[in-house]
Amino acid sequence: MPPINFNDIEVLLPLIILVIWACLLLLVDLFIPKKHKWLTALLAAFGLALTLGFTLSQLGSESNGFCATGKPSICMVVLDGFSVLVNALLLLTGLLGVALAYGYLKRMGIERGEYYTLMLFSISGMMLMAQASDLIIVFLALELLSLPLYVLSAFARSNSDSQEAGLKYFLLGAFSSGFILYGIALVYGATGSTSLSQIFEIASVGTSSLLLTIGAALILVGLGFKVAAVPFHMWTPDVYQGAPTPVTAFMTAGAKIAGFAALLRVFGSAFPNLSEDITPILWALSAATMIVGNLLAIAQTNIKRMLAYSSIAHTGYILMAFVPYGNPEVAPVSIAAGLFYLFAYTITNFGAWGVVIALEQKESKGLQISDYAGLRRKYPVLAGAMTVFMFSLIGFPPTLGMVGKFYLFRAVLSGGYTGLAIIGVVTSLVSAFYYLRVVVNMYMFAGEPKTDNEFWLRFTIAGAALVTVVFSLVPQGLFAWASRAVLKLF
């Protein structure tokens, strides 16, 4: 009889709390009348905050959960500094997502309580991803995070773009899941295990096997789909444009964080020996993503589409951090840089999407970049915040984006990938061109933009702008946290 192990529950405690909360919220929401859906939003935010509290209480603790009987090294989930940091980041993403969504859903007439429930479920999948130490759990988490996202993409069901987004995302998401599953199968075939630590042990003893490499490459392809790396990015612009804007904001940050967490877990713990084969692939992926994302963004006139391409481009920057993953001297620094960049991107990105949400009108109006003309005159604070976000996305001081890029380039350079760093710098320059177009429109053209006064939206935007600037001046604490978080991984 397997004993009930309370340690296992402790490892997953925040996650369990979140799932229970989400289930209860689903039921409670049934009894909340349509007029009072703010209560659902509030409860969702409260649940996320509660989970965040529990997550932060795990800071510093490390342990494994759901281990094989008698074999404490083969476990299903893991709790370490990395997972705590990523989980905290994900919960922050969720809180921001709720704050952005509330007014928007009401304004667009698609206010339904399921939105928040689905979001909580998706976040729980993302959190599981960060804690997975077994390929099966990785897959399970992937599905748990993806399925609610498919539904959320099609959440504005009267809007055909949204339906298209949902269907497209579902089909391509299922396709990528297939890749990952096939990869997992091949890896299992090569090593006889799905446990990441076991795979590493077995792979490091024997000679390199082609089967294992192909399996790893397939997993990479699948995760590449999830994080929208070129050439697996085709779905991104349509889905990001079609999905309701708060969902897009949530996807660009949350799904990305989870995808990178999985990438790091799988490749960092199971396949460091394959780095000779995988690193050049990652190099090429990262370079292609930066180049293609930034170049295609130039041609966009719709801000959602532009930010979608910008999100692809940023995937490229973050991928840079993973290129030296097999080099134990450089990897901790570069992964920490990647984590910091993820944080910087999350904040900035949410802010920018917040402004997009503020200006969006019914029937997808107010989404052209030219609709931002004259924003400065009517809404100086909103325009100022958007300027901060745009400069942060370019990587200009004094913003988080600049500190993040500095950290990232430094790590990549110390790994000896000068070419990649140069590509990064040159593509940043290219990106300045299209981000500045928004600024030009806001400050240098005349126009009559309209927004509604929604407190939480404004609050989030202002907060994000403030954090973007202030944390760029005092990034010490975040740096320290990110470096500590990856310490035990290598």
Next chain:
Amino acid sequence: MEFFLQPLTLVTFFPLLGVLLLFFLPSDKKNLLRWTAMGFTLGTLGISLWVLELFNAPNPHLQLVAKYDWITVAGWNIQYHMGVDGLSILLLLLTTFLTPISIFSTWTAVEERVKEFMIFFLMLEIGMVGVFLAQDLFLFYVFWEFTLIPMYFLIGIWGGPRRIYAAIKFFLYTMAGSGLMLLALLGPGIEGKTFSLPDLISSGGIPTNTQFWLFLAFTAAFAIKVPMWPLHSWLPDAHVEAPTAGSVILAGVLLKMGTYGFLRFNIPLFPQAAVDLAPWMALFATIGILYGAALAFAQSDVKKLVAYSSVSHLGFVILGLFALNPEGISGAILQMFNHGISTGALFLLVGMIYEQTHTREIKVYGGLWKITPVFGTVMLIVALSSMGLPGLNGFIGEFTILLGAFGSTAINNPWYAGLSALGIIMAAIYILTMFQNMFLGPEGSIVEELKKRGHVLRDLNRREIIIMIPMLIFIFWVGLYPKPFFDLIGPTVDNLVAALQTTTLALP
């Protein structure tokens, strides 16, 4: 508290208080906004004079150092490290001096969105002062990039008809250079585990091969900013489209950031590469001098003329810097200051007449001397100073530079100096032609046209004279008695050159 009361911190961030205050002032009280901005820039000028008072000229090392750990984690060693020495003290004063003058010049020129204008101007001052004081590569980079943002808005919002094109061109050009610089400054930062400039210099030992590439990457950033031929094409656009105050600051200070960068980073940090590449730098500088002068001569737009003359004048500065001897470098530093004063004054004067006539075409002017004698006199003095008439400031700088370039063992080719001297003659030609066409001869068509519109061309008013007086004082002061200026620069430059001689092989 101690942190904020450091003189250098105070002089850098004092305008920030102004920015914060301006945010809360009503945007329709234009005069209140102007005086507030003016007050804070004058305050900054006052603090910079206090810095000058505290500055001990004979000491060649960094002074008034403010040094605090900023980001020291995970192999980072970034400090908030400010300091001033002979290389930067003049530029600091130039910045704090030109900013209130520029703001004063906008009194009637900027009527739209005054609040934002002033906010951006004060932000610009923070960035510029920070650039000249930062002694940490990272901190320098932050200030360096930061100056771009307000300048971009100044050109893009208050500029001429093609302002957006000019603003984006300015932004992208400069950013292209600084991106490479970012990578290059990470290089020594990674190897030396520190970003502190004095530490990096004293530890020396950047391999010659690396030095070469890092030198080139830094050069990319600085050469675009200066701008050196053939990277200058953003400058005429930016100058022509920028509002007067923006042009003054652009020519007066922002371009100096480029030459200052060479002086502060390229030469001491990569001495071997500097010595090896000095002939090439001199070559490009000489081409720039002649090319800029030739193009200036061909311009029909007076602002463009001044812009190209800047390319020519800054060629002298580069030539002087890479003479790598005390004469050349001191001359270059003084010439930076001079150029800031003379060209700044030229742009101010052009702006003053533009405000009345709304045209910059040289050919529509003529015979202004009779109508506006004071304006004509001031213009003549400034023009003569710009072309390097003995007794005025331009002469001192250019003469010292040529002296250095002739005797330079690093350039080792008197032809560059000889050809550059030709640039002075060419300057005389284009400046005097411009002056003749605008102020002498028969009355130009614009005078008639203004009359038709019921507007009589007026002479300088009291505010404009107040603006010009301090400029004129400096023009004569430096021209007649440059010793106090050289005394400020000299010891640091001697020290720099001595360090060059010990660390490099080629210099005897």
Next chain:
Amino acid sequence: MLLEYLAIAVLIVLATVVALIAIGLGGLFGPKKKTVNKSMPYESGMMPIGPGTRRMPVRYYLIGVLFILFDIEVVFFLPWAIVFRQLGWFGLIEMVVFVAILLVGYVYAWKKGALEWE
């Protein structure tokens, strides 16, 4: 090891070959007389009436999805019931969790009106 499967392989090959031969011979030698009746989807029996793609009430899909959802539940019950004794309390708690999650879904579907036929 593969040899053990040889018999199966032979069987598959033989079965395929025999079937192919039977169909092939029939096609080759059988008389072919096409009539209207013969080329109908259902050669013998009723005449097809109306279009082939009939519209169905969307409720059927909803019910179908719900049925699959709760039917699969039973699939999980069966193996659990077999090892119930070995699993003990652990198994019981696991199953309670499982059922609770399904119950949440059930209540949700009920409350949303998915079970009503109107």
